[in-house]
Amino acid sequence: MPDSMHNEVKPPEEQGHLSGQNAAPQQPEASAAAYGPHARRNAAVIIVVVVAVAAMLIGGQYLAHKGERSGSITAGGPKPGTAAPNFALQSLDGKTVHLSDFRGKAVLLNFWATWCTPCRLEMPWFVELEKQYGPQGLQVVGVAMDDAGPDKIAKFAKEMGVNYPVLLGKESVGDEYGGLEYLPTSFYLDRDGKVVQRVFGLRSRSDIEDWVKEALSKGSSVAEKRQ
Amino acid sequence: MRRVAEAILVAALMSVVALAQAGGPSVEMAPAGITPIMRGEPSMVELNFRVKQGFHINSNHPNSAYLIPTALKLDAPTDIAIGKIDYPQGRNLSFAFAPDEKLNVYSGDFAVKVTVHPLHTAMPGKYNVRGQLRYQACDDRACYPPRNLPVRFEVQVKKTAPHTRPNRQSPHVHS
Numbered sequence: 001m002p003d004s005m006h007n008e009v010k011p012p013e014e015q016g017h018l019s020g021q022n023a024a025p026q027q028p029e030a031s032a033a034a035y036g037p038h039a040r041r042n043a044a045v046i047i048v049v050v051v052a053v054a055a056m057l058i059g060g061q062y063l064a065h066k067g068e069r070s071g072s073i074t075a076g077g078p079k080p081g082t083a084a085p086n087f088a089l090q091s092l093d094g095k096t097v098h099l100s101d102f103r104g105k106a107v108l109l110n111f112w113a114t115w116c117t118p119c120r121l122e123m124p125w126f127v128e129l130e131k132q133y134g135p136q137g138l139q140v141v142g143v144a145m146d147d148a149g150p151d152k153i154a155k156f157a158k159e160m161g162v163n164y165p166v167l168l169g170k171e172s173v174g175d176e177y178g179g180l181e182y183l184p185t186s187f188y189l190d191r192d193g194k195v196v197q198r199v200f201g202l203r204s205r206s207d208i209e210d211w212v213k214e215a216l217s218k219g220s221s222v223a224e225k226r227q
Numbered sequence: 228m229r230r231v232a233e234a235i236l237v238a239a240l241m242s243v244v245a246l247a248q249a250g251g252p253s254v255e256m257a258p259a260g261i262t263p264i265m266r267g268e269p270s271m272v273e274l275n276f277r278v279k280q281g282f283h284i285n286s287n288h289p290n291s292a293y294l295i296p297t298a299l300k301l302d303a304p305t306d307i308a309i310g311k312i313d314y315p316q317g318r319n320l321s322f323a324f325a326p327d328e329k330l331n332v333y334s335g336d337f338a339v340k341v342t343v344h345p346l347h348t349a350m351p352g353k354y355n356v357r358g359q360l361r362y363q364a365c366d367d368r369a370c371y372p373p374r375n376l377p378v379r380f381e382v383q384v385k386k387t388a389p390h391t392r393p394n395r396q397s398p399h400v401h402s
Contacts, residue, residue: 113370113372114293115293115294115295115363115370115373116365116369116370117294117322117324117325117328117330117365117370118324118325118365118368118369118370119370120325121324121325145372147373148293152293156293180372181371181372182369182370182371183369183370183371183372184369200369201368201369202324202368202369
């Protein structure tokens with residue numbers, strides 16, 4: 001049945017009596033009231049509303065343009081210096097892995113997806129860094145935030161030559177890490193599980209290596225070794 | 228007066244929120260007018276979309292099976308059949324994050340053509356067709372989770388023009 005058949009005829013009170021009112025001759029009392037206290041209050045309300053609306057619109061435009069101009073990606077999640085939220089996620093081989101399992105190691109926690117092309121560029125770098133810094137205590141952990149099933153994720157990881165654990169992400173974990181509105185998103189954790197750096201979007205390999213070194217150099221176990 | 232003022236303030240606040248969120252990727256659909264179509268005959272409806280500057284989305288045929296294609300899904304009302312959906316060809320572009328790889332993408336404006344076929348049984352009148360455009364956007368540094376853009380357009384079904392019969396005089400009638 002076409003939508004037009006559902007059209008309702010509006011009752012007369014909704015069709016607008018205003019035209020009739022406008023047509024009526026203005027009474028002398030009405031013109032006097034136009035300058036009364038009610039009219040002044042109404043005018044003040046209109047001015048306040050107009051100013052507030054203008055301020056909000058300008059403010060909104062500013063916020064939007066600021067984000068575009070800076071090109072910076074900002075998001076939430078645990079801040080540097082705070083403990084990274086623990087989680088329990090399934091690995092591709094069906095084991096339950098907790099973030100706390102890696103305590104004592106510096107962790108590069110990388111959230112990615114099979115549909116994310118910038119993520120794919122980073123993965124060979126992570127493979128190299130895992131080989132290079134693994135003996136010093138680095139553990140790269142990949143978390144796939146992907147609707148694709150484990151088979152597709154495993155196939156992708158194999159194609160990329162991934163040599164570190166890949167876990168199947170959950171929305172609840174994503175929420176704890178700031179919602180993960182952008183991928184790739186990586187958190188660099190020191191040996192105590194505290195966030196050293198959080199990075200949204202693709203960065204250079206040298207930046208990534210610097211953050212890995214920083215994560216390796218921090219944490220109580222490093223301090224104990226030094227003593 | 229007070230209610231009007233409150234309504235204006237609420238509307239303005241919503242506009243501010245929308246503007247403040249405008250930093251993310253987005254695809255917008257241009258308002259589609261009412262397309263007149265003839266009952267029983269397939270017609271083409273063109274839907275125009277715009278990808279926000281600085282972003283791109285995968286085309287309907289991206290170059291990798293891992294990428295999420297842009298796809299339109301429509302729910303047609305009874306008596307209206309949705310036929311072929313024609314997607315434009317994407318552009319093969321390289322990006323800073325994958326300079327050696329060409330991705331087939333849409334950016335800027337693009338149009339999707341939908342074949343709409345009102346059945347012979349369709350009553351003349353306006354019909355709403357609703358659905359969603361699924362897309363996955365990236366910029367030059369990051370990718371964003373897949374999103375669904377609500378899509379809506381109207382068609383006006385009209386009766387087919389009456390078939391004109393040749394005005395033949397009966398051979399049995401003689402003046």
